[in-house]
Amino acid sequence: MNTTLLLVQVLNGLQFGILLFLVAAGLTLVFGVMDFINLAHGVQYMIGAYLGATLAALTGSFWLGLLLALPAALLFGLLLELLVFRHLYERDHLSQVLATFGVILFLNQGVKAVFGAAPLQMPVPEALSGGVRIMEGLLYPAYRLAILAAGLATAALLWVLVERTRVGMLVRAGASNAPMLSALGVDVRRLFMAVFGFGAMLAGFAGVMAAPILSVEPGMGDNLLILAFVVIVIGGIGSIRGAFIAALIVGLVETIGRSMMPDLMRLFLDASAARQTGAALASMLVYIVMAAILAFRPAGLFPVRT
Amino acid sequence: MGIETTPALARRAMLAAGAALLAAPTVRAQGAPIKVGLVAVLTGPQAALGTQLRDGWTLGLRHLENRLGGRPVETIVIDDELRPDVAVTKVRAALERDRVDFVVGVVFSNILQAIMRPVTEANTFLISTNAGPSTFAGRGCNPFFFTTSYNNDQVHSVMGQAAQDAGYRRVFLLTPNYQAGRDAMAGFKSRFQGQVVDEVYVPLTHVDFSAELARIAALRPDAIFTFMPGGLGVNLVRQYRQAGLQNIPFLSTFTVDEATLPAQGEAALGFFSGANWAPDMENEQNRRFVRDMEAQFNYIPATYAAQSYDAAMLLDSAVRRVGGNLADRNALRQAIAAADFRSVRGAFRFGVNQYPVQDFWLCQVVRRPDGRFQTQTVRRVLEANVDPWAGECRMPGRV
Incomplete structure (x- = not known):
């Protein structure tokens, strides 16, 4: 494997990591601040993609679709909070897992009933439809660069919000000790609701951004959700910084592992066995890395609670 | 609140039910x-x-x-x-x-x-x-x-034959890592005699193909063959087009068909598929x-x-x-x-x-006059084809 290809794969890994970060950021906030396991975060990503695709088709513009999908995803998140999640904060994790798993099943079938089972498409915006030639015969789509930029901007914005504003201070306080925060006279319920709505909007944003390159279909969030959980566990639950670093690690390990593992295996095995074991090992690699990191830092890279 | 029945009534009901049962086969026929x-x-x-x-x-x-x-x-x-x-x-x-x-x-x-x-x-x-x-x-x-x-093998072998007929020498294979994916590669190779430059397996839950696409660009094969059913195919086809690889012929089975074309749209235009039927x-x-x-x-x-x-x-x-x-x-x-x-x-x-x-066809994605996309037959690849397993079947004459 030559250097150009390796650099391209690093870029691919970073870009996948950024996409993971967009999904994981909301998840880590909700899990960290509210101590609430929201398995339905993946379907909120799916809802975002569906809203984006539908609104873009209705308005005929990607940008209007994106702009309208964000408040719609926020409202949808708040509605879910009001109807379902609010009643689960006091319950144990098992009830939360069961209830939010129910929400996954319900919403996956729900979008199928409304939009049909066939995948939808959301066109790439005209301005970003080109690409940059990064190696012989391969274009790097401008839209993927836009995802990179959007992810970095989101990370910066979140950092400012969490580290430099009053609301951010409350969020950090809530993440480390919610009962104490409540005792100090902060309306924790309202804080939770705001955090949850914001998390839902982030997931929706990730969904809209992913829609032009990925297929918009029922259950599309389920696969990404597992990786998002890996990301927040590696990063330290509740830590935005941790989620950012961990998302990049997972993205890089996923991508580079997949492209190099079969070659690596060929050193020990014959070609056809190397391909299959390489592919199998590559899909395990992320979890092996997670196990290794947790062995040394059981609370993740940037633990919030000490 | 059950219905009171005398023994006699119950017996009569039983007899009636029995008669109905006996009569049932003739009634059904x-x-x-x-x-x-x-x-x-x-x-x-x-x-x-x-x-x-x-x-x-x-x-x-x-x-x-x-x-x-x-x-x-x-x-x-x-x-x-x-x-x-x-x-x-x-x-x-x-x-x-x-x-x-x-x-x-x-x-x-x-x-x-x-x-x-x-x-x-x-x-x-x-x-x-x-x-x-x-x-x-x-x-x-x-x-x-x-x-x-x-028989599943036939459809994949159609594309192997089509690649052979087209004179492709170096082909890149890409399928999900499960039984049907491995069968697809085997089926393709059963009729393709050129060089397979690489075989890549991805997980069934794969979403981002950018690493595989970079590899294809680096190897510059004459064509790729893939089997990516459902949403996998939607992701691959759109990312393949976005990466500007459409000059490398895209041969596939169960990847571009009328079930996925509404979501692939223009991205799939000109891509090839093997099938026993097409709408045209x-x-x-x-x-x-x-x-x-x-x-x-x-x-x-x-x-x-x-x-x-x-x-x-x-x-x-x-x-x-x-x-x-x-x-x-x-x-x-x-x-x-x-x-x-x-x-x-x-x-x-x-x-x-x-x-x-039956006959098997090489099909290609086209845009219809009304703007919708469908597959269209290009040429017949296999004629009155018998699947490779039929010879092993000892079918009993009577059951």
Whole structure:
């Protein structure tokens, strides 16, 4: 494997990591601040993609679709909070897992009933439809660069919000000790609701951004959700910084592992066995890395609670 | 609040019920509806395929005025949820409680494998309208099993032959890492004699193909061959186009078809696929089928729908041939094997293993005048092709 290809794969890994970060950021906030396991975060990503695709088709513009999908995803998140999640904060994790798993099943079938089972498409915006030639015969789509930029901007914005504003201070306080925060006279319920709505909007944003390159279909969030959980566990639950670093690690390990593992295996095995074991090992690699990191830092890279 | 019955009344009721039971077979043979269990995946990510399969059957019955060989039909729709255990439970219930006369449908091979024994051991005919695993084509062939689709290996080998005919020397293979993916590669290689520059397996849950695309660009093959069903194919096709790789011919099976084209749209334009049928086939049956599918269900049918439609026509011809009498299993089996109907793909007959002997085509994605996308036949690659397993089948003459 030559250097150009390796650099391209690093870029691919970073870009996948950024996409993971967009999904994981909301998840880590909700899990960290509210101590609430929201398995339905993946379907909120799916809802975002569906809203984006539908609104873009209705308005005929990607940008209007994106702009309208964000408040719609926020409202949808708040509605879910009001109807379902609010009643689960006091319950144990098992009830939360069961209830939010129910929400996954319900919403996956729900979008199928409304939009049909066939995948939808959301066109790439005209301005970003080109690409940059990064190696012989391969274009790097401008839209993927836009995802990179959007992810970095989101990370910066979140950092400012969490580290430099009053609301951010409350969020950090809530993440480390919610009962104490409540005792100090902060309306924790309202804080939770705001955090949850914001998390839902982030997931929706990730969904809209992913829609032009990925297929918009029922259950599309389920696969990404597992990786998002890996990301927040590696990063330290509740830590935005941790989620950012961990998302990049997972993205890089996923991508580079997949492209190099079969070659690596060929050193020990014959070609056809190397391909299959390489592919199998590559899909395990992320979890092996997670196990290794947790062995040394059981609370993740940037633990919030000490 | 039970109804008070005297012993005499109860006895009379019992006698009446007994008489009704005795009379039942004759009544069924004359006017009672034929019951058909239709198995399809209707929930979950692959539901689009099951929906096509169900709608094709529904349209077939509508064209037959809801009768098979003159007898009214009742279809019991069974959602297998793409879970073999669920499929077996539901199919058993259909066999034992509803007493279905035929079981039709099935999109995925693993579901077919699960329900094969329960159905055939009940001496009930099973007509697969999509899944065509090699397991039941060779030594495992079964007198109660027919398929109106194909044997999976044939479709992949069509693309191997097409690559060979086109003179490609270096081909890159890409499939998901599971049994059907490995079969696809084997099927392709069975007829392709050039060099396979690399074989890449991805997880079934794969979403971002950028690493694989970079590898393809680096190796610069003459063509790629891939098998990426459902959402996997949507992701791959769109990312392939976005990466500017469309100058490398895209050969595929079950990756660009009418079930996924609405989501792939322009990105799939000009990409190749192998199939036993395409919507543009020129014959009376097919024109009517495609036109009415679009009118009824507002989408362009894929092979799943076409093969189900054919199954309805096949059973109609068989029931007509035996005069509506389903009791004689040998006569019924011969009537089905005769395949005395007009298929939407033109010529159609069953081989010794009761899999079709048919032509296979190289197809290409085109844009229709109305802006929608469909596959279109380019040329016939294999003529009256018998699947590679048929020789191993020792089919019993009588059941």
